[in-house]
Amino acid sequence: MPDRIVFLSHCFLNSQAKIQGSPDIADLRERILKILGEHKCGIIQLPCPELLHGGVSRWGQTKYQYDSVFFRRHCEKLAETIVDQAEEYQRHHIPVGPIIGVEGSPSCGVTLTCDGSWGGELSGNNNVLNKIRAVKLVKSRGVFMEVLQLSMGRRSITLDEIGILESDPDKSLHKLQDYLSKEKMLGGKKYE
Numbered sequence: 001m002p003d004r005i006v007f008l009s010h011c012f013l014n015s016q017a018k019i020q021g022s023p024d025i026a027d028l029r030e031r032i033l034k035i036l037g038e039h040k041c042g043i044i045q046l047p048c049p050e051l052l053h054g055g056v057s058r059w060g061q062t063k064y065q066y067d068s069v070f071f072r073r074h075c076e077k078l079a080e081t082i083v084d085q086a087e088e089y090q091r092h093h094i095p096v097g098p099i100i101g102v103e104g105s106p107s108c109g110v111t112l113t114c115d116g117s118w119g120g121e122l123s124g125n126n127n128v129l130n131k132i133r134a135v136k137l138v139k140s141r142g143v144f145m146e147v148l149q150l151s152m153g154r155r156s157i158t159l160d161e162i163g164i165l166e167s168d169p170d171k172s173l174h175k176l177q178d179y180l181s182k183e184k185m186l187g188g189k190k191y192e
């Protein structure tokens, strides 16, 4: 039996959900699974909010675009069964967390998200390159992660989060490793 339950962003297990043309993360997936396996974690795969909204051939978008009441409602519906599961495991005193997100994602970023005032008609727009260059990484959370924690909060559930930076994962993987080791020593008590 697993020692604890973690919530893992969808595309770490299924990178086909990512924007087409995204860098290959096969090696990163193996490294994450190795750490979670060594710490006897049960893994719940979070849904991919963007795939379930825009499909496989969606364009890359920014938080500015996804931060609409419509996308938030979509995320709220997806969050519901995740929160239900967290509550049920906690009710049975099974340690839950962290939520493992994807740094830089407009949906699943934990401390970093991709933002910029995107949108509008592209054809005939001579300013497209400047628009693309205006997209940047900012210190903020992705929309799905915001909604998920708000939904958890409404049920008085607080889960820790760790974001993995795919372009430079060593530091974040070390943080994950360190977190799980300390949690083991604490016997499932809140990690500080």
Ligand code: SF4
Binding pocket: 009, 010, 011, 012, 017, 018, 019, 047, 048, 049, 050, 051, 102, 105, 107, 108
């Ligand atoms: S980061 Fe989130 S929204 Fe983006 S592909 Fe991964 S699971 Fe889907």
